[in-house]
Amino acid sequence: MSVEPARLRLGALLALVVGSMVGGGIFSLPQNTSASAGAGAVLIGWSITAVGMLALVFVFQMLSRRKPELDGGIYAYARAGFGNYMGFSSAWGYWISAWLGNVSYFVLLFSTLGFFFPMFGEGNTLSAVACASVLLWSVHCLVLRGIQQAATINMITTVAKILPLAAFVVLAALAFDWDIFTRDIWGAASPELGSVSDQVRHMMLVTVWVFTGIEGASVYSARARHRRDVGRATVLGFLGVLLLLVLVNVLSLGIMAQPELAGLKNPSMALVLERAVGHWGVYLISAGLAISLAGALLSWTLLCAEILSTAGRDGTMPRFLARENRNGVPANALWLSNGLIQLFLIITLFSASTYFSILLLASSMILVPYFWSAAYALSVTYRGEGYAAGESARRRDLMIAGLATLYAAWLIYAGGLSALLLSALLYAPGALLFAMARLEQRKPVFKSFEWLMFALVLVAAMGAVLGLQQGSLSL
16 A cells, blocks of 8 residues: 655755756766866856756746646656657656666766775776665665655755865865966867867756756655745755856866866866865765765656656556555656666676766757757747736746747757767657557557657667667767
């Protein structure tokens, strides 16, 4: 017998947002951005990202208020606006991005431990995968005991992970050298970086990844004690994490030059702090990363299960994914998610997959769900749904939704053709689960427009298979 879903307060929702965003990405940010951009392009990129992501944040806040009947956030908005298949695709893409993110966290965690224990190497050795598997199933067992208990532990780890990041900001600010920051600020001495516009475009997927999780509270909207807390948690979490991210990235560029940062091993923040304060900085950041990744793994494990469960409850995915255990946890969804994480951990043994390559693939998977959410908000505000006649807020929300839609579309372009093709390769098999859900309800699988969308995904997926065979694409 299942129990009544736990009701999450503002603090728990805020911890889900912050805990989801502050995972491993911020600890590798100095190297990840410097690999493709100089200091000037980094500043421009963060400016674009801040405006675009803030627009997306306001979109999620606005939809939680104007469409309170839609539970599941990023998935439910695509379904309400563009039909069952697009709703399913958003849920599927978001879910894949979530568990791929967990795979990248495991790789980064044991890559960090490789500083001290060489047997873990780059996080994809046999020893690393074996230990990651033990940790994976330990988290699995914890979540099975209850959403509320897991959310409480997530709050504790979220507070704990912020402390070493705050220490880094203070220490890096004291060591900041303006001459280092302004030396070759546009990357002219590194022609491989390309033009400033190319630099900005190439760093965008990294900045998207470190913000992935802003929708965490909206995914859990059905479990919120007060609906208004969903929007509050989203905005507060975004602003706090944005400040941390920009400070970490910019201050690092004043301690080590771009070519040095680009050549660092991850987590690069540890080596930046070592330059600033000595070797003990590596231990401080490594400890902070371990705590941060533990919390992020917990947050994303919760989100993986919740998105599948929500889709299963309303018939967009097969019913078995909605089944809960006696603690109110969607156990089948959890088993499926963690089973695939385990499979990909094993795959890292036989491929060249590293934290950064998995990060880019996970980022590309979430771009389409973000686009459909923004486009739905644009549709809602244009038609005035949920607004009183003549309400002044409608015009403001329409402009924000338009900006968010343009930003999401630009991100898909910035990701490039390779990312789009690989995404299609992962989107295409999901149609089997969608068909299963539709047949359970004795309904036609696709409508005419949905057939066209599926055909486009299938063609792109076949292009990805061809690219992988010819070596022009790689996982």
